[in-house]
Amino acid sequence: MSTIxxxxxxxxxxxxxxxxxxxxxxxxxxxxxxxxxVGPVGDHGWTWTHDQGRKAVEATYGNKVKTSFxxxxxxxxxxxRAIRQLAQAGDxxxxxxxxxxxxxxxxxxxxxxKIKFEHATGYQRAENVATYNARFYEGRAVIGTIAGHxxxxxxxxxxxxxxxxxxxxxxxxxxxxxxxxNPNFKTKVIWASTWYDPAKEADAAKAxxxxxxxxxxxxxxxxxxLQAAExxxxxxxxxxxxxxxxxxxxxxxxxxxxWSGYYVKRVKEAMDGTWKSGDVWGGIKDGMxxxxxxxxxxxxxxxxxxxxxxxxxxxxxxxxxxxxxKDQKGTLRLKAGETASDxxxxxxxxxxxxxxx
Numbered sequence: 001m002s003t004i005x006x007x008x009x010x011x012x013x014x015x016x017x018x019x020x021x022x023x024x025x026x027x028x029x030x031x032x033x034x035x036x037x038v039g040p041v042g043d044h045g046w047t048w049t050h051d052q053g054r055k056a057v058e059a060t061y062g063n064k065v066k067t068s069f070x071x072x073x074x075x076x077x078x079x080x081r082a083i084r085q086l087a088q089a090g091d092x093x094x095x096x097x098x099x100x101x102x103x104x105x106x107x108x109x110x111x112x113x114k115i116k117f118e119h120a121t122g123y124q125r126a127e128n129v130a131t132y133n134a135r136f137y138e139g140r141a142v143i144g145t146i147a148g149h150x151x152x153x154x155x156x157x158x159x160x161x162x163x164x165x166x167x168x169x170x171x172x173x174x175x176x177x178x179x180x181x182n183p184n185f186k187t188k189v190i191w192a193s194t195w196y197d198p199a200k201e202a203d204a205a206k207a208x209x210x211x212x213x214x215x216x217x218x219x220x221x222x223x224x225x226l227q228a229a230e231x232x233x234x235x236x237x238x239x240x241x242x243x244x245x246x247x248x249x250x251x252x253x254x255x256x257x258x259w260s261g262y263y264v265k266r267v268k269e270a271m272d273g274t275w276k277s278g279d280v281w282g283g284i285k286d287g288m289x290x291x292x293x294x295x296x297x298x299x300x301x302x303x304x305x306x307x308x309x310x311x312x313x314x315x316x317x318x319x320x321x322x323x324x325x326k327d328q329k330g331t332l333r334l335k336a337g338e339t340a341s342d343x344x345x346x347x348x349x350x351x352x353x354x355x356x357x
Contacts, residue, residue: 031093031271033057034086036079038098039196045221045240046195046257050120053259053357059302060264064271070281075100083108087115093270095263096120097165098195105129116270121166123346125277132262135283137165137173137345140217141290141320142284143175143237145309146252147215148181149302150235155186157208159194159218160357165348167219172352173320174217177309179354182205188213188355198224208353209234215252225252235297242292249264252307254292261287281342285314321345326353 035054039047054067068091077102087108093116096105102122109117109129117129121315124129147156156178160167177186188211188212190204201220205228208216213267216229220300223246229236230247238254239245262280269275282288291310294303312318323334327350332342340348 006101019036028072029090030064030066031267031302032089032091032114032268033065033067034089034091034094035067036073036082036086036094036098036101037069037071038073038075039101039221040071041069043196043221044223044243044246047097047221049196049240050095050259053263055262057211057263057267061267061271064116065267074155080104080107080340081221084111087112091266093275095212099130099162100218107207116275118266121164122236123279123299125279125327127252127277130275130277130279132280133166133282134259134288135281136255136257136289137169138283139289140170140173141177141293141313142306142309143217143253143255144177145181145306146294146298146302147174147217147235147237148185149177149299149305150252150297151182151185151215153212154182154184155188155211155213155215157199157205157213157214158187158189158193158357159204159208161220162193163191168351169321169345169348170219170346171355171357174351176320176325177353181305183355187355189355191357192220194220196221198222201225202228205229206232216250223247229321238292238301244295249295249297251292252295252298256290256292258288258290272353284310318344322337327351328353328355 001183037047041051046290058067058224073079083104098119099121102119104123105117105119105126109126119131121133122131145254158171178185192200192204201222202224205216205225209232214234216225218225218239224234224242226236226247230250235252236250238251240257242254244251319339321340323338324336325334327333
């Protein structure tokens with residue numbers, strides 16, 4: 001059983017609260033699990049994958065749970081309002097799924113100390129607030145390897161959302177992997193300043209293609225960039241889910257986010273009383289990050305190299321950020337053989353040498 005709370009309903013305030021179970025009736029009601037989304041559930045990217053996780057919770061626990069979600073929540077005042085509304089409606093575990101929801105999550109959690117909160121991609125925690133994230137940079141290293149093999153121009157375009165560490169480390173991981181294949185490789189970045197805006201994403205892809213990029217990748221959530229690549233006859237990678245259906249010729253692969261296992265596990269812990277605050281950062285080895293099937297156009301050499309990168313990451317013998325590593329200004333960031341710690345990665349605000357941004 002699930003409830004959809006639209007943006008219009010959210011802004012209506014009390015009317016939405018009246019339509020949902022009251023906190024006082026919670027004892028006889030299913031366990032309430034709420035989700036706050038930054039984009040639409042139909043984006044086929046970031047938000048869509050989180051909503052697949054919500055559906056996995058419903059499929060696993062049936063009528064023992066009642067899920068609800070609010071989509072298209074802006075990273076600002078609306079976020080606190082949305083989170084608070086789910087808390088007031090009786091949800092006992094609330095997942096907030098975008099970096100910009102961090103401060104609002106902490107704010108609302110202080111007001112509802114008996115409710116458990118989980119924030120995706122953030123770093124602030126409390127007794128009733130946990131954080132979770134995926135090592136997307138591992139997947140970026142795999143697709144960067146493919147790009148290095150597949151690009152004839154030696155130039156890839158990268159459509160970025162916002163300059164937060166998660167996005168910056170993705171750009172860097174992609175470029176470093178491609179540069180291992182082609183030392184002269186160039187990665188050109190356009191900042192879209194949005195998570196989801198198909199028109200802006202398509203325009204960014206076209207601009208990068210006009211600059212000579214014959215491979216396009218993205219950290220934005222629609223399939224518009226892929227479709228632009230398909231129209232212009234260049235290759236591209238999907239974001240967060242397998243987007244092959246939108247661009248069957250252009251789509252080489254995609255980083256696939258899989259939150260289902262994590263959500264099912266944490267809901268169980270919240271229901272049985274074993275839930276504790278903490279931080280989880282899972283990657284390819286943990287199944288949080290996966291790669292979509294390779295397009296038939298991917299050459300045997302590219303395929304083999306990408307598979308080796310995946311195997312090395314899982315085995316712990318390959319880390320995408322291994323020195324010697326310098327930034328754009330020539331400053332040494334990692335010594336030869338040194339690997340980046342999680343602390344370095346979580347605060348990354350610099351580009352590696354060769355990124356054009």
